[in-house]
Amino acid sequence: MIRTEEMMLNVGPQHPSTHGVFRLVIKVDGETIVEATPVIGYLHRGTEKLAEDLQYTQIIPYTDRMDYISAMTNNYVLCHAVETMMGAELPDRAEYLRVLAMELGRVASHLVWFGTYLLDIGAVSPFLYAFREREMIINLLNELSGARLTFNYMRVGGVKWDAPDGWLEKVREFVPYMREQLKGYHDLVTGNEIFLNRVKGIGKYTKEEAIQYSLSGANLRCTGVEWDLRKHETYSVYDRFDFNVITREGGDAWSRYQCRMAEIEESLKIIEQAVEQIPDDGKYMGKVPRIIKAPKGEAFVRIESPRGEIGCYIASEGKKEPYRLKFRRPSFYNLQILPKLLKGENMANLITILGGVDIVLGEVDG
Amino acid sequence: MTWIDSLLQSQPSWTNFAIFAGLGVTMLSITLGFVTFAILAERKVMGYMQLRHGPNRVGGRFGLLQSVADILKLLLKEDTRPKQADKTLFVLAPVIAYAPAFLVIAVIPFTEAFKFTDIGVGLLYYIAISGISTIGIVTAGWASNNKYALMGGMRAAAQMISYEIPLVMSVIGIILFTGSLNLVEIVQAQENIAFIFLQPIAFLIFLIAGTAELNRTPFDLPEAESELVAGYHVEYSGFRWAFFMLSEYVYLFALSALITVLFLGGWNAPIPGIGLNEIGLGAVWFTIKFIVIVFLFMWMRITFPRLRADQLMEFGWKVLLPIALANIFLSALIKELFF
Numbered sequence: 001m002i003r004t005e006e007m008m009l010n011v012g013p014q015h016p017s018t019h020g021v022f023r024l025v026i027k028v029d030g031e032t033i034v035e036a037t038p039v040i041g042y043l044h045r046g047t048e049k050l051a052e053d054l055q056y057t058q059i060i061p062y063t064d065r066m067d068y069i070s071a072m073t074n075n076y077v078l079c080h081a082v083e084t085m086m087g088a089e090l091p092d093r094a095e096y097l098r099v100l101a102m103e104l105g106r107v108a109s110h111l112v113w114f115g116t117y118l119l120d121i122g123a124v125s126p127f128l129y130a131f132r133e134r135e136m137i138i139n140l141l142n143e144l145s146g147a148r149l150t151f152n153y154m155r156v157g158g159v160k161w162d163a164p165d166g167w168l169e170k171v172r173e174f175v176p177y178m179r180e181q182l183k184g185y186h187d188l189v190t191g192n193e194i195f196l197n198r199v200k201g202i203g204k205y206t207k208e209e210a211i212q213y214s215l216s217g218a219n220l221r222c223t224g225v226e227w228d229l230r231k232h233e234t235y236s237v238y239d240r241f242d243f244n245v246i247t248r249e250g251g252d253a254w255s256r257y258q259c260r261m262a263e264i265e266e267s268l269k270i271i272e273q274a275v276e277q278i279p280d281d282g283k284y285m286g287k288v289p290r291i292i293k294a295p296k297g298e299a300f301v302r303i304e305s306p307r308g309e310i311g312c313y314i315a316s317e318g319k320k321e322p323y324r325l326k327f328r329r330p331s332f333y334n335l336q337i338l339p340k341l342l343k344g345e346n347m348a349n350l351i352t353i354l355g356g357v358d359i360v361l362g363e364v365d366g
Numbered sequence: 367m368t369w370i371d372s373l374l375q376s377q378p379s380w381t382n383f384a385i386f387a388g389l390g391v392t393m394l395s396i397t398l399g400f401v402t403f404a405i406l407a408e409r410k411v412m413g414y415m416q417l418r419h420g421p422n423r424v425g426g427r428f429g430l431l432q433s434v435a436d437i438l439k440l441l442l443k444e445d446t447r448p449k450q451a452d453k454t455l456f457v458l459a460p461v462i463a464y465a466p467a468f469l470v471i472a473v474i475p476f477t478e479a480f481k482f483t484d485i486g487v488g489l490l491y492y493i494a495i496s497g498i499s500t501i502g503i504v505t506a507g508w509a510s511n512n513k514y515a516l517m518g519g520m521r522a523a524a525q526m527i528s529y530e531i532p533l534v535m536s537v538i539g540i541i542l543f544t545g546s547l548n549l550v551e552i553v554q555a556q557e558n559i560a561f562i563f564l565q566p567i568a569f570l571i572f573l574i575a576g577t578a579e580l581n582r583t584p585f586d587l588p589e590a591e592s593e594l595v596a597g598y599h600v601e602y603s604g605f606r607w608a609f610f611m612l613s614e615y616v617y618l619f620a621l622s623a624l625i626t627v628l629f630l631g632g633w634n635a636p637i638p639g640i641g642l643n644e645i646g647l648g649a650v651w652f653t654i655k656f657i658v659i660v661f662l663f664m665w666m667r668i669t670f671p672r673l674r675a676d677q678l679m680e681f682g683w684k685v686l687l688p689i690a691l692a693n694i695f696l697s698a699l700i701k702e703l704f705f
């Protein structure tokens with residue numbers, strides 16, 4: 001019998017596949033992982049604490065920097081929480097613009113995930129194809145908000161600007177184009193035997209485990225749980241659109257991949273309908289006081305971000321600043337199942353599983 | 367090549383030495399010239415397939431001098447060595463990986479007239495020598511004293527053992543048909559029909575196993591950048607790193623040339639009769655076939671994801687090897703019945 005020895009290996013914080021500054025301390029026996037300990041906090045900026053000294057409108061740019069892949073949903077969750085507390089009424093156009101921005105953001109976010117996931121698995125080209133389409137979305141959102149990533153677009157009571165002339169037309173044209181490109185992705189990747197072998201049956205968990213670990217988003221729906229806040233706890237104007245909640249039964253990386261790819265199509269459906277339905281009255285800001293003060297009390301709202309349920313809790317004493325602000329950051333919760341999934345897997349599967357969770361470090365660390 | 371033989375037989379002298387040195391330099395410059403432009407070509411092809419331009423600054427619009435500039439930069443870089451590394455092995459490893467890459471080119475007949483040696487066991491020589499490079503890779507992985515490098519080195523060793531065997535087995539069919547291990551005779555046997563048509567299975571196995579030997583996607587596990595950062599050469603920089611990188615491309619050159627010789631009929635014309643080898647078209651045929659194979663390797667790299675280590679082993683032992691063995695049996699049967 002050969003004597004073997006366990007080896008401690010530091011994966012990250014500077015590692016190509018940890019999607020930022022995530023660190024994973026693993027014990028490996030050969031290439032088999034015996035134990036994995038995630039170490040987080042390298043990107044902690046104390047958003048929640050900082051927010052206690054900021055007025056509500058001033059917090060919005062900070063939320064951009066949490067989940068920087070889909071900043072629009074973060075903007076929304078904060079504004080939504082304050083609006084809920086104030087009971088503010090929003091004009092329809094503002095709601096539609098918000099939905100359009102969020103759904104475009106969702107497509108962009110899933111595209112980033114698709115590209116980087118394939119990069120993790122070793123295929124370089126899909127990354128560049130995905131980023132071509134993402135670039136178009138970023139340009140659209142740039143026209144809308146004036147920024148490429150950190151939009152700072154939404155305001156309590158509406159949005160900062162109305163859509164520029166011709167913008168809706170561009171969005172309308174983008175939808176069929178994106179559908180065409182999606183077909184290309186499926187041709188290139190989805191049927192690839194090597195890819196299927198890499199993801200099928202990897203990082204499997206059951207429905208019960210997913211719920212126990214409080215997973216959300218595609219990480220939950222891949223086990224067959226039909227739970228999408230856009231549908232089941234509807235907010236904004238999502239009840240006016242016809243779209244499906246995508247679920248898969250497998251609970252493995254392959255199911256998660258399928259979920260996310262199908263969600264892009266559902267988002268496109270929503271975008272298509274929103275462009276048709278958006279009222280043309282030019283009102284994009286509701287009646288809110290000049291200085292925003294949430295009434296005394298507390299509120300928790302949650303919405304569906306590309307990564308899962310993002311929640312915002314505000315405790316207010318009736319001042320301009322919140323007394324306490326807390327975000328339920330889906331990446332952070334989704335990450336918790338990682339040590340369990342990694343046990344007994346090898347190095348290559350580590351990357352497949354970690355990538356499949358779809359974490360954004362800005363969100364994990366807050 | 368009788369004049370080389372007579373040179374070899376004659377008394378050693380400075381003239382002979384100069385002639386051999388000249389030949390060596392010729393071979394080296396052809397290979398290095400290829401490597402320089404193969405890197406550029408790969409980056410260009412990759413760029414166009416990935417909606418980019420690739421190099422386009424150094425040396426005109428097409429970035430013709432980009433690779434030259436890159437290699438010069440590597441030459442001028444500070445020579446770093448990790449403190450805990452095994453000094454001797456660390457320095458030796460790139461050389462062990464690099465030298466065989468050039469040695470194997472000696473046996474490849476580019477055209478009837480243009481070849482460096484003509485030894486009887488050319489094919490065996492190629493396979494035997496090319497195996498040495500893996501020792502260099504394993505040594506690099508061990509000597510770096512880095513965990514990622516070690517894993518990369520171990521993967522390289524496992525990969526070589528698993529894929530060298532189907533690689534050798536797949537060419538046995540060809541040896542059966544020609545009755546020789548001499549590469550020139552193998553090409554001559556394909557005057558009427560290339561072996562890719564007689565041995566299609568062997569060609570596929572050779573291509574797959576060859577890709578694994580080259581450590582290229584989808585078999586680039588020893589240096590899988592998303593898992594092992596850079597694998598066995600994670601601690602190397604400057605010209606030592608360039609040695610590994612260059613040897614990879616020299617092997618690309620050598621293996622593509624070998625596939626051309628073994629399966630595509632070398633310098634023979636694709637359609638018999640229009641050979642016109644007398645006026646030197648042989649080199650053109652060879653180059654065309656060779657470029658097609660090189661392009662195929664680049665295309666594969668750009669398209670495929672990477673296999674997992676255990677899948678790689680399984681594929682090598684459970685799929686490629688049995689098929690290769692079946693192919694030998696089939697070839698023997700066909701040879702007995704029809705030839």
